[in-house]
Amino acid sequence: MPTIHIYEAALCCDTGVCGVDVDQSLVTVTADVRSLQELGADITRHNLANDPTAFTGDETVRAFMHTVGSKGLPLTVVDGVTVATGAYPTKEALHDLAGLGTPATTSAERLDLGLTQKTAGGCCGGTGCC
Structure with missing residues (x-):
């Protein structure tokens, strides 16, 4: 199975x-990545603020x-x-890149991941940062 890395700004x-x-x-990308991980895809997100060594350790990224x-x-x-710069790949593109074919997850299933439920009172205990 292909290995997918998404490198993000801080x-x-x-x-x-x-x-x-x-x-x-x-x-959207958080839901899509979690969905792929649940299907066994080898996909990882790297945030420049939290994982700077991922950016320096890969020649392509560097x-x-x-x-x-x-x-x-x-x-x-x-x-x-x-395979992509400047924007996140769509769910369909990520599925293809992972070799999983067409995704079956609906937008209603995304809500079940709890990603949109944290808006009341902020997330992470009110610190404003997750």
Whole structure:
């Protein structure tokens, strides 16, 4: 099975539900990655703020950061090959990249992951950061 790494800009919250502005792309990619992991896919997200060594330890990512910088993130790499930059791949694209075919998860199933339920009172105990 292919190994997928998603390298993201510095974020305090990977779910997208921190603070007052919800980032729907983060909510979506969080649900998509969790869904793929549950199916056995080898997929990992790396946040520049929390996992900087992942950015320096991979030559593909290091070269990308040197050339484009963090403004080009997110960066998606599959088995050492860059497959997407500047935006998160869709759920369908991630399934294809993982070799899993077409996804069956509906938007209603995304709600079951609890990703949109943390908005009341903020997430992470009110610190504003997940």
